[in-house]
Amino acid sequence: MNEFDLINKYLTKLSFNKSSSLELNDDVFFDKKNNFVVSVDTYNEGTHFINFNKPNLVIKKILRSSISDLICKGVQPKYYFISASGNKKKFKKNNLKKIIASLKTEQKKYKIFLGGGDTVFSNKLSFTIVTIGISKNIIYRNKAKINDDIYVTGNLGDSFTGLLSLKKKIKINSNLKKYFIKKYYLPDIKFSLIKSIKKIANTSIDISDGLITDMEKLINKQNLSYQIFLEKVPISSNLSNILKNKKFSKENFISNGDDYELLFTAIKNKRNLIKKIAKINKTKITRIGFIKKNTVKSSVLNALNGKIILKNKGYFHNF
Secondary structure (H helix, E strand, O other): OEHHHHHHHHHHHHHOOOHHHHHHOOOOEEEOOOOEEEEEEEEEEOOOEOOOOOHHHHHHHHHHHHHHHHHOOOOOEEEEEEEEEEOOOOOOHHHHHHHHHHHHHHHHHHOOEEEEEEEEEOOOOEEEEEEEEEOOOOOOOOOOOOOOEEEEEOOOOHHHHHHHHHOOOOOOOHHHHHHHHHHHHOOOOOHHHHHHHHHHOOEEEEOOOOHHHHHHHHOOOOOEEEEEEHHHOOOOHHHHHHHHHHOOOHHHOOOOOOOOOEEEEEOHHHHHHHHHHHHHOOOOEEEEEEEEEOOOOOEEEOOOOOEOOOOOOOOOOEO
């Protein structure tokens, strides 16, 4: 059973069809009456991060990925609560100093502050972060329209390459290794687009589990399909060079998660506005496909419009 089966079969009924819970099918809880937006994320060592050898970087990655849930909804994060389980080996004084220093830096960068939390002894290291924002409206999932364009911000695949490097599954020179590892630990969440995204997007999500997995979540309860063009999916010049030199396939790098870029759809007459917003915010926004009727199966197409079978659509938690 994967996480979505667990939610649909067992947990959804506990929300009592309250509109604020969004059928447990979105990134957040949204109390529209009180303008209250909440996201919750848990991160376990060995699953969401390899180890705790770099606590200063791990805590930044965790906080940024949590904030990303609100950003993709067009909501400014205001407060966060953090609960941690671990032992004295993980939370020794030197590690705690690094964690606090990193959190101070991130709070200043993203204009948020700590509201509270909890600490629990455990031999397994884990963090849970609750992020809260105040907003009169959000961008929902499952609001795509037929013929919508599909967009992503930034580049995809760098974080996955960093993970491969950390796991010593790919050999690259030291400069590139630093670049990709930095992309893994410090995702470039699109904080500057919080206000702009509401002006252009019909529906949105952040890419946490992988391009295709998150694309399917974005429209999972609509009678729609998507077509994505592999050549248009943006990757960095550094990743492009690695793919070329090592003869790797692009399709094996673009949908492995941890990108935390925005994935959204917009009507065609927003194209010029999107270009303008990208330029003003100095942010790369790329049109990679479009939404279709479900009479055509969802697909990723190569340069010759041939369908590509992806070995990995993204990450799933299985129970």
